[in-house]
Amino acid sequence: MLQQIYPSAPHDYSYELNKDFQFDAAHFVPSEAAGKCQRIHGHTYYANVTVAGDELDESGFLVNFALIKELIHGRFDHTLLNDDSASFDGENPDRFPTTEVVARTVWELVQAYLDGMPNKPVCLQVYLRETPTSYCIYRPKRKAASHE
Template identity: 65%
Template structure:
């Protein structure tokens, strides 16, 4: 596997875990402005997720790598992304663009992490759609209300 350098997510946690994975999927962008991407076409998506936290679980993991792969690869591999309930051809905020795919992966992972007793956080999702194009999604930090 080719070593990849990813942008760094800034955080104050003690542990940081990164998991690389890939999945093959097709999609289309239902907008005339998408040009040729209006047509169904496929990609091999390369994904890196960054998980951070201060506490390890009972097995000494921040989170099990296999759990992360199951969440992403298990859901999207060899599918038409437009067929997933996570995406909506009627709402531009839910078209299966690389940006929306990255945000959706974040939401799926964080939902699972919120159920863990050690409460790790997904701090970054990197999705490469082509050799020359990628998106980084980072959740906004919660603002403190005084």
């Protein structure tokens, strides 16, 4: 993922950081409309998380890059996403582990972590590539991202 260019989310913050990482996970989409994706299969997901803010923390970071990676990689790498019942649900289509829902879930996990930081950075977007030709970008509505 060297020198990958991602669509940017417009903002007025002083700092923006982007963290790239990958994780390997299996999933299935419990819907007849999903076709072949109803069967368990795996992906190497490539993710980019964009965080922005105006203040640095006591270490001079907006947020430590390694912590962003660990939040997601540590939770999802080499798992069956459907088994994570805190994040995904086989009965509710809004929580099936589709690329869209996984991207939103990554945002939710990162933002929940950021909410506990005294410098209050925000996660602006999550870019999640599922295959070489398919990806999703999740950007929360401005009100959710800025906690206005």
